[in-house]
Amino acid sequence: MTSTLGPWLFAVIAFLVLGVAALALRQLLRGARERAADLDRREQRTAAREARLDSEQLRLREREAEAARVQAELAAGAEALRAERREVLEHAAGLSAAEARAELVRTVEQQAKREAVLTVREIERRARVEGEARAQEIVASAIQRVAARQTADSVITSLRLPSEDMKGRIIGREGRNIRSFEAVTGVNLIIDETPESVLLSCFDPVRREVARLTLEELVADGRIHPQRIEDVHERSQVEVERLCQRAAEDAVAEVGLDELHPELLRLLGRLRYRTSYGQNVLGHLVESAHIAGMLAAELRVDPVLVRRCTLLHDIGKAVTHEVDGSHAQIGAELVRRYGESEDVVHAVAAHHNEIEPQTVEAVLTQAADACSGGRPGARRESVELHARRLEKLEQIARRHEGVYKVYAMQAGREVRVMVLPEAVDDLQAQVIAKDVAREVENELTYPGQIRITVIRESRATTFAR
Template sequence: MKIAVGAGSVASLVLAGVLVAVLGATWLMIRRLQAAQRRAAGESEQAREWAQAQTAQLRGELDRREERLAEELRRVRALEEETAGRAAELARERAVVRELEAGRRAALERVAGLSAESARAELVREAEAEARREAAVSVREIERTAKAEADGRAREIIAGAIQRLASEQTAETVVSVFRLPGEDMKGRIIGREGRNIRAFEAVTGVNLIVDDTPESVQLSCFDPVRRETARLTLETLVADGRIHPVRIEEVHERSRAEVERLCVRAGEDALLAARVGEMAPELVRLLGTLRYRTSYGQNVLGHLVESAHIGGMMADELGVDAALVRRAALLHDIGKALTHEVEGSHAAIGAELARRHGESSEVVHAIEAHHGEVDPKTVEAVLTQAADACSGGRPGARREAVETYVRRLERLEEIAAAHDGVSKVFAMQAGREVRVMVQPEVVDDLRAQVIAREVAKRVAQELTYPGQIRITVVRESRVTAVAR
C-alpha cells in the first residue's frame, strides 16, 4: 500500500515537473515574442523615420526643379517677346524698303521713261555684264596661275632629265677626207690611164676626188653607209699596196660585209644603251646605219639614244609608260636611214617602216607626230617631241654653217619687222629668242599678243631650226611730269 502511494506521488511529481517545464518554456517563449515585438516596433519606427527623411529630400529636389523650370519658362517667354519685337521691327523695315524701292522705281521710270519690265531687263543686263567681267578676270588669273605652275613643273622635269644625262657636247661627223701615207700613192690609186679610179668609183658608187691637196683624197657620196664602205675599201687597198680592178672588187665585198656587221652591232648596242627590248632585225640594221649619218653636225644614232634617255626620264617623272616612250624616242628618226631612197618626210617614212615591221600603234603615232606633221594625240607622242627637242636644242648638240646661221637670224628679224607698229627687232641668244619692240601708241596689249602669235606661226612655217624659238613682244609706255 505504501508502495502504491509512493508510485502515485512520483507520478504526480513527474507530472508536476513536466507542467512546470512546459509552463517555463511557454513563459520563455512569451518573453521572447514580446522582445521580438518590441524590436520590430523599434525597427518600424526607424524605417518610418528614414522613409520620412527620404520623402522630404525628394520633395525638396522636386521643389528646386520646379523653380528651375519656372525660371527657364520665364526666360523663354522673354526671348519670345524679344523675337516678336524684332520680327515686328523687321516687318516695318521691309515695308520701308518696299516703299523706297517703289519710289526709286517710280523715279527711274519718270527719269528714263522706262517701264518696270524694261528697267528690270536693263538691271539684268548690267548684272550679266558685271558677272562676265568678273568671270573673265577670274579665268585669266586661273590661266596665269596654271601656266606658271605648269611651266615651272615642265622646266623642272626637263632640266632634271638633261642634268641626269651624260652625253658629249659635240658629236663626230662622217669623215670625207682620206689621208694617204705618201704623195706617190695618188698615182697608184688613179692607175694606168685612170683604170683603177674608174673601177673604184664603179664598184663603190662613190666619187673619188684626187686634187692638189697634199697626201689626201676626198670621198664624195650622199649615202653615208656607202661612203663608209668606200673608205674601208680604200684603207685596205692602201695598206695592202695592191690596187687593180679585180682587187678592188674583192676588197669592196669584204668591206661591205664588215660595214653590215658594224651596222647590226651598232643597232644592238643602241638597244642596250637605251634599255629597249627586242626589235625586228631590219629595224636594228637600219638603226645601226644611222651611226654614219649626221644632222647639223650631231650624230643621228647618238641623238636617238640621247632622246630615248631623256624621254624615259621625263616619263618616269610623270608616271607614264617609260619603256614605250624610250622605244618611240629611239625610233623617231629611223626614217632618215631611207630618205635618200624613198620620197617623203623622214617622219612619214619612219612611221610606215615601224608599222610594216610590227611596232605598236602608239610607237607609230609618236614617230609620225614628232615633227608636227600629225597632231600628237597621246602623252607618249608629246614626250617624244619634247625629248627630240631637248636633245637637238641643248647647247653644244648641233652646229651649222655660219652663212646658214646668219641667214636665219636675218630672216627672223625680217618676219618680225613686217608687222605694223614694230619699231625694232633683235634676234638674241643665238637665234633662240626674238625681242620685238612695238610703238605703244600704235599697238595695244591685244594687238601685241596677236603679233607674237603671227610671228611664231610664220617662223614655224618658213624656217628650219633645232629646238624652239621664243617670240617676246615688248610694249612700253612712259609718262613723265615735272613738278615746279
C-alpha cells in the same frame, strides 16, 4: 642532490615562461584596444564629413534650380525682345521677315557667286603658272639627266701613216693607185705636206668610213694596186655593215627595249653614219629615247612604249634617198610593215605634225625630238644644207641611162660619173656630161663652178694557171 633540484628548476623555468607569455598577451590586448579606439575616431570623422557633403550637395541643387529659373526668365525676355525688335525693323523697313530673309539670301548668294568666280580664276591662274613651272622642271630634269656626248661630224678624216714613203706607194705610178682608190671608194684622197698623214674627204660619212678602213688595211698590208684596192674595199663595206648592225643592237640595249625586227635593226644601224644638221641621227634617237622615257615616268605613262616610239621616229631617214615621201611617212610605213603596234606607227607619222597627234606617246615623241634637236650646239644647219646639195648633185647625174656610180668630190666642186662602157660610147659620154651640167645649172644654186667628169673605162681581166 642533483635529483632533488631538478623538479624545482623545471618549475621555476615554467613560471618564468608563463610570466613572459602573460606580459606579451597584455601588450597585445592593449594594442588591440588602441586600434579599436582609432577606428572609432576615424568612423566619427568620416560620418561628419559625409554629413557636410550631403548638406553641400543639397545647397548646390537649390542653386542649380534657381539658375535654371533665372535662365528661363532671361530666355523668355530675350525672345520677347527679339519679337519686339523684329516688329520695329519690319515697320521701319516696310518688309516682312520672310521678304527680308529672301532679300538677304539673294544678296548673300550673289556675293558668294562673285567670290567663287574670283576664287576659280585665281586657282586657274595659279594652276597655269604652277603647271608651266612644273613642265619646265620636268623637261629640264629629263635633259640634264641625259649625259650624251654631242659632236658635229666633220667631212674630213685624217689617217696616220707609218712613214713618209707610204705616200708615194699610195699615189702609185703616174697616180694610178690614187685614181683607182678615188674611183672605187668615191672619196677624195688628199695628200699634202702634212708629215705622215693623209686626208679622206667626202660628205657621205658611210662612204668615208669604208674608205678609211680600206686605206688602213692597204697601208698595213703594203700591197697597193687597183685590183687589191677593189678587193679590200668590198671587205671594208662588209665590215662597216657589221659595225652598223652592232651599233643598232647597242642602241636598242641602251634604251632597254625588246628585240626589233631584223630589217628595222638593219635600217637603224645605217643611221650610225647619218647626220641631221650636223647631229648624228642614231645618237639623236638614243638621246631622244632617254628623254622621252624620263618624261613618261614623270607623267606616269608607260616609259617602254614611249622609248620605242622615240627610238624609231626617224627610221625613215635611212631610206629617204630610195623612196619618195617625207621621212615621217616612210618611217610609219616601215614600222607598220615590220610588225610594230599602231601606237608606234602613229607616233612616228605624227612627230613632225604631218598628221595630228592623237596619243600621249605621240606628243611625248615630239617633245623629246625637240629637246634633243633644239639644245644649243646640237645641230648645224649649214653642214646639212651642204650635204643635201652634194646628194642632189649625185641624184641629178644618176638619172641618166648607163650611169652606175656617181661621186661628188672636192666639197661639191667636181662630180665624177662612172658609166658602163658597153652601154655608153665616147660620144654619148660627152652628151651625158653636157646634160648633167645643164641640169645642175637649172636646179641648184652654188658658188663658183662645178666640173662634170664622165669616166668610161674598159678593163679586161684573166688568170694565168
